Amino acid sequence: MKSSHSPAATFAAFDDRNLLAHGGLAPAVRLAERCGLPSLIRERVRLAGTDNGAGARPDAKVMSLVMAMLAGTDSIDDTAVLRHGAMHRAFTGMRAPSTLGSFLRAFTWGHVRQLQSAARAFTCALTGHCNLLPGGDQVVCLDIDSKVKQVYGAAKQGAEHGYTKVRGLHFQIVIASTPLVAPVIVAERLRKGSAGSAKGAASLIAEAIRTVRAMGATGMVVVRADSAFFSHKVVAT
Known part of the structure; x- marks a missing residue:
């Protein structure tokens, strides 16, 4: 392990070929495999006709991204952490x-929907291993909200100025919880930064309801949201 003592930056580099910096990823990857995440990606995510083979082996690429996020990365460049030291010995692909x-960058709206379909199926499979919604036979609360995450760079896809007056990515998210468990993300959607908070909320809530039912929740479903979401469409859903 090397450490930089430059006045401009200090960092640790796990570059010894026998050193495994993120061995804790092993049980998480094994759980993902047991729940069928790679096979779900292969079945549902198809980036046909993309240039430079970008759509090849989507299962390996999604698993790499999942591993990188579990390791704490927050940018594409940071995913290089998976290639340090002895990581290639513990994890293949x-x-x-x-x-x-x-x-x-090859993803279109349709490809995102394919990935979301795989994610919902994976979440349902994960419930069989982790009991994500104990108490779901009584009541499940679905909370929906939106947020604008500020980003930098004019080339960032989907980023626009919205109600926060900053350039950002505007996402909508639904979490499920019961009195016995911490919240679990069950539906999400990325919109343009200029989209209204409640745009598309009705269909996202419908997806969330179908997901928690598929996860085994048989009790009452209570949807909670702030006033931006109070509309006939949302209430009807």
Whole structure:
């Protein structure tokens, strides 16, 4: 392990070929495999006709991204952490940051929906291993909200100025919880930064309801939201 003592930056580099910096990823990856995440990606995510082979082996690329996020990365360049030291001995099929970047940039709206479909199926399968919604036979609360995450760079796809007056990515999210468990993300959607808070909320809530039912929740479902979401469409859903 090397450490930089430059006045401009200090960092640790796990570059010894026998050193495993993120061994804790092993049980998480094994759980994902047991719940069928790679096979779900192969079945449902198809980036046909993309340039430079960006759509090849989507299962390996999604698993690489999941592993990188579990390791604490927050940018494409940071996914290089998967290629340090002895990581290649513990995990196979990891992709380089440039490959992962090309993969993500090839996504269209339809491809995102394919990935979300796989994610919902995975969450339902995960419930069988982790009991994500104990108490779901009594009541499940679904909370929906939106947020604008500020980003930098004019080329960032989907980023616009919205009600926060900053350039950002505007996402909508639904979490499920019961009195016995911490919240679990069950539905999400990314919109343009200029979208209204409640745009598309009715269909997202419908997806969330179907998901928690598929997860085994048989009790009452209570949807909670702030006043921005009070509309006939949302109430009807």
